[in-house]
Amino acid sequence: MENLMEHEIQEKEQIRPGNPIAEAIRESVFSLQNLSSYYGTKKVLNEINLDIYGHSVTSLMGPSGCGKSTLIRCLNRMNDLIPSFSAQGKIIFKNTDIYSPNVDVTELRREVGMVFQKPNPFPKSIFENIAYGLKIKGISDRRLLEEAVEDSLKRSFLWEEVKDRLNDSAYSLSGGQQQRLCIARALAVKPEVILFDEPCSALDPISTAKIEELMFKLKEKYTLIIVTHNMQQAARISDTTAFLMMGELIEFGITKDIFTHPKHKTTEEYITGRFG
Amino acid sequence: MSRASASIKAYDKLFQAAGWFTTMVGLFVLLVLFIDIFMDGYKRLSLDFLTSYPSRKPEQAGIFSAWVGTVWIMITTAMIAIPLGICSGIHLEEYARKNKLTDFIEINIANLAGVPSVIYGILGLGLFVRFMDLKRSVLAGALTLTLLILPVIIITTREALKAVPFSIREAAYALGATRWQTVRFQVLPAALGNIMTGIILALSRAIGETAPLITLGALTYIPFLPKNPISVSDQAPYVHVSAQGFLDPFTVLPIQIFNWVSRPQKGFLIDAAAGIMVLLLITLCMNGIAIYLRHKFQRRW
Numbered sequence: 001m002e003n004l005m006e007h008e009i010q011e012k013e014q015i016r017p018g019n020p021i022a023e024a025i026r027e028s029v030f031s032l033q034n035l036s037s038y039y040g041t042k043k044v045l046n047e048i049n050l051d052i053y054g055h056s057v058t059s060l061m062g063p064s065g066c067g068k069s070t071l072i073r074c075l076n077r078m079n080d081l082i083p084s085f086s087a088q089g090k091i092i093f094k095n096t097d098i099y100s101p102n103v104d105v106t107e108l109r110r111e112v113g114m115v116f117q118k119p120n121p122f123p124k125s126i127f128e129n130i131a132y133g134l135k136i137k138g139i140s141d142r143r144l145l146e147e148a149v150e151d152s153l154k155r156s157f158l159w160e161e162v163k164d165r166l167n168d169s170a171y172s173l174s175g176g177q178q179q180r181l182c183i184a185r186a187l188a189v190k191p192e193v194i195l196f197d198e199p200c201s202a203l204d205p206i207s208t209a210k211i212e213e214l215m216f217k218l219k220e221k222y223t224l225i226i227v228t229h230n231m232q233q234a235a236r237i238s239d240t241t242a243f244l245m246m247g248e249l250i251e252f253g254i255t256k257d258i259f260t261h262p263k264h265k266t267t268e269e270y271i272t273g274r275f276g
Numbered sequence: 277m278s279r280a281s282a283s284i285k286a287y288d289k290l291f292q293a294a295g296w297f298t299t300m301v302g303l304f305v306l307l308v309l310f311i312d313i314f315m316d317g318y319k320r321l322s323l324d325f326l327t328s329y330p331s332r333k334p335e336q337a338g339i340f341s342a343w344v345g346t347v348w349i350m351i352t353t354a355m356i357a358i359p360l361g362i363c364s365g366i367h368l369e370e371y372a373r374k375n376k377l378t379d380f381i382e383i384n385i386a387n388l389a390g391v392p393s394v395i396y397g398i399l400g401l402g403l404f405v406r407f408m409d410l411k412r413s414v415l416a417g418a419l420t421l422t423l424l425i426l427p428v429i430i431i432t433t434r435e436a437l438k439a440v441p442f443s444i445r446e447a448a449y450a451l452g453a454t455r456w457q458t459v460r461f462q463v464l465p466a467a468l469g470n471i472m473t474g475i476i477l478a479l480s481r482a483i484g485e486t487a488p489l490i491t492l493g494a495l496t497y498i499p500f501l502p503k504n505p506i507s508v509s510d511q512a513p514y515v516h517v518s519a520q521g522f523l524d525p526f527t528v529l530p531i532q533i534f535n536w537v538s539r540p541q542k543g544f545l546i547d548a549a550a551g552i553m554v555l556l557l558i559t560l561c562m563n564g565i566a567i568y569l570r571h572k573f574q575r576r577w
Contacts (some may be wrong), residue, residue, distance in 0.1 A: 078450060083374065110452035120443035132461065133451040156292050182447070189451055 004122045010203070012161055029193060030075060031094075034089035037070055039082065044070050046248050047089070047231045047246045054242075057215060057224045059238035059255070061231065066244040069228045072195050075225065076112040077105050086207040106144045113186035119178035121170035131147045133189040134144070148188050156184035157214055176207025183214065194218070196226040200233065212237050231271055235259050278432050287395040313556075317549030329499040330532065334543025339499040339551050342532035345414070346558070348502050348521065349528055351484055352418035353425070358475055361426050365433025366472075370459050389427035396424045397491025404409055405492055411424040412493045414502055425478040436467035438497025469573020474568040479557050486530035498527045529555045 028051035052058050060068040071080065074190060081084040090097045098108055110133075121129050130149045139145065149166065153159040158180045162173070169271040170181055179199060186194055196215070200208040215224055215237055227238045228234050234241055235255060243254040243264075250265045251258060262268040295455045328338025400420030410416040440463050448458040502521035508514060529551055536548035 076450065078446065081446070081449065104453040104456055108452075114450040116443060116446060116450075118443060120441075120447045121464055122444060123446060132448070132453075136451065136453045136457045138459070185451065186449075198358055 027054050028052060029093065030225075031092040032074075032089070035071075035074065035087065035091060036089055037067075037074060037079070037085065037087040039241075040084040044247050045074075048249045050242060050249060052223070052225060052251055054221055054223045055221075056239040057226060058240045058242065059218050059234040059236050059240050060225065060227045061229070061234045062244035064229065064249075065246075066230075067247040068195055068244050071244065072225060072227045074196055075193070075195055076118055078109075078114065078245050082103065089212050100152070101257050104123060110189050112193045113189060113191035114195040114197065115179070115182050115186055115199050119175055119182050121173075121178050121181050124170060125167045125172050126173070126181060127166040130185050130188045133185060138190070145154060152184040152188040155218070156180045157217075158184055161198050162259065174207070176203050176210060178212065179203060179207065183211075183218075187218075191222065193223045193225065196224065198223065198227050200228075200230070208233075226268060231259075243270065281440050295474045297370075312320050313439075313549045316371075316546050317551075317553045318547045320550040321357050321553060326554070330497055334539075334541055334547055335472065337544070337547050338538075339529060339532055339554060342527050342529045342551070343496065343554060343558075344501050345526040346483060346528045348414050348526060349417050349421065349489075350479060352414055352522065353482060354420060354475075357422040357425055357478075360422070360431050361429025361475070364426075365430045365437065366459060366464070368430065369437040370455065370463070385427045385430055389431060393424055393485055394487045394491055396420055396506060397488030399423065399508055400488060409487060410523065412495065412525050416577055417489055417492060417494060417526060417528075418522075420492055421482045421485060424485065424488060425482050428481070429475055430467075430479040432478070433471050434465075436470035436474065437463060439470060440466045446552045466571060467508045468570055473566045473570045473575075476562050476569070480562040480566070483559060483562070486528075486532055486534050489528060489531055490534070493529055496531055498525060507557055554555045 002064075003134075028050040031053075031112060032048050032050040036043060036052075039046040048142075050070065059213055060071055061102060062068050067103060073079045074087060075093075079087070087099055091099060093108070093112070097105060116242075123263060124132075127149055130152050131145045135144055139148075150159065153162060154160065161177060162168075162181075165172075170178060173181060179202075181197075183194070200211055203211065210276060212233070215226070218224060219239075226234075238255045240253065241255040241258045243250045243258065243266075250263050251262060253263075258267065259271055262271060292323050325338045326343065327340050328336060330342075353497065368378065368382065372381075375447055396526060399418060400423065401414060404416040404419045405412060406412045408416075410419075438516035444462055445458055445464060448462045455459075489534040505521055506517045511518060533548045533551040533555065536544040536551065539545075
């Protein structure tokens with residue numbers, strides 16, 4: 001198991017020569033300070049302190065129920081949709097605590113996009129799926145919309161596959177294509193950060209590889225945060241990794257270090273497959 | 277084959293036969309009714325029947341004022357009930373916080389859907405005809421039928437909205453959509469097929485309602501039509517718009533049929549059968565539209 005990991009890490013190094021990690025870690029985009037969260041009275045995150053860096057991929061890893069999905073959904077306040085949810089502590093994004101009362105949540109979500117576990121295109125055409133994010137911003141100029149749709153589809157490497165059938169239903173696409181459409185939809189709003197909540201867990205290996213390749217390209221321009229329970233995936237694509245368990249942040253650091261020299265015994269046990 | 281599995285197979289056969297039999301009982305009774313009405317009514321069914329006012333002589337009586345009244349009542353009811361019902365449904369499903377009050381409202385709406393229609397007639401008589409002084413008008417009738425079908429429309433709207441998966445809402449919110457933008461451009465269009473189906477079925481129930489309108493005091497002998505909302509004349513401004521029709525008295529098909537059935541002459545029974553055929557045809561058409569819409573808007577998620 002450990003050998004496999006190392007092999008994969010080496011492979012990644014080959015894809016990207018130089019020292020990508022030092023290059024990537026420039027500034028923190030999100031700064032989580034003593035973040036705790038609750039569903040009703042049940043505590044699901046306990047005093048998380050974490051800095052997420054720009055233009056890199058950060059993976060949140062851990063066994064089911066460890067709070068990794070809750071954590072990522074704090075970053076664009078998607079948890080607000082759950083009535084019993086509450087949060088304490090701070091999440092600093094662009095010098096503002098996103099949980100402070102004067103924050104415009106819709107504005108935040110435009111800057112922090114999200115891709116979900118199951119591809120969830122709207123029951124509309126491919127074009128409309130991407131144009132929706134711009135329309136709700138008040139953009140209705142047909143030419144601007146067409147440009148944005150083309151640009152977003154090119155960025156998500158879907159353009160060549162769908163350019164002749166933009167008016168077809170999004171449901172006519174395969175699962176992997178739908179997920180890339182969802183990524184294109186998120187890109188169209190021009191976010192700074194994109195959150196991925198287990199984006200490949202409903203996809204086959206080939207589609208997964210395409211999404212991973214896409215994420216690799218996207219991190220040049222965006223900050224990516226991904227929840228995954230697939231350790232190999234975390235090792236393949238991320239620059240930094242946070243390991244969570246039972247609502248606690250056990251370990252956070254450069255992915256390579258986490259997988260080769262974990263500081264905590266629990267982390268080691270998890271990545272070597274002794275539990276989880 | 278063991279004896280146990282043989283007896284299980286026998287039960288299976290037995291149940292299949294029982295199911296077939298019970299289905300056929302219902303269909304057979306319906307078929308007999310249809311044939312009976314058709315045999316009576318087809319002689320009287322003609323263009324003349326559709327364009328004649330009621331008369332003392334059965335062979336001259338027609339359903340002109342009745343079917344026009346039905347159209348008036350249905351359109352007016354739809355104009356009031358659809359916006360009210362959809363908006364209430366959206367509010368309860370998408371906006372209202374889940375608390376004791378909304379629970380209370382929810383239970384009451386479900387109960388109202390089961391209240392006998394005569395009760396609504398009495399309410400309409402007291403509230404619209406007498407208190408609001410609308411007399412026995414199209415508007416009073418339509419408002420009464422609105423009360424009758426509003427709970428059904430609210431419930432179907434809510435069910436249709438509930439059937440739209442949460443992931444669609446999540447996708448919209450994650451793009452920075454407001455609640456209204458999410459509902460207006462994603463959830464509502466996705467639910468519209470089911471909502472329209474429910475509304476048409478509610479209306480096709482209302483079209484056959486007799487009791488509340490009779491309670492209201494709708495007349496049975498109407499030798500004129502409600503005033504046309506738009507009329508053309510040779511005097512300026514040539515096109516006249518009038519709301520007078522809403523305040524005119526009316527009758528509807530089921531009342532006319534009820535009235536004819538209760539007459540002693542044989543001729544009126546034939547008229548009634550022909551009227552029933554027209555009413556059935558309208559109801560069938562509406563149900564057909566509902567089925568068509570359901571298929572057209574059917575979505576897979």
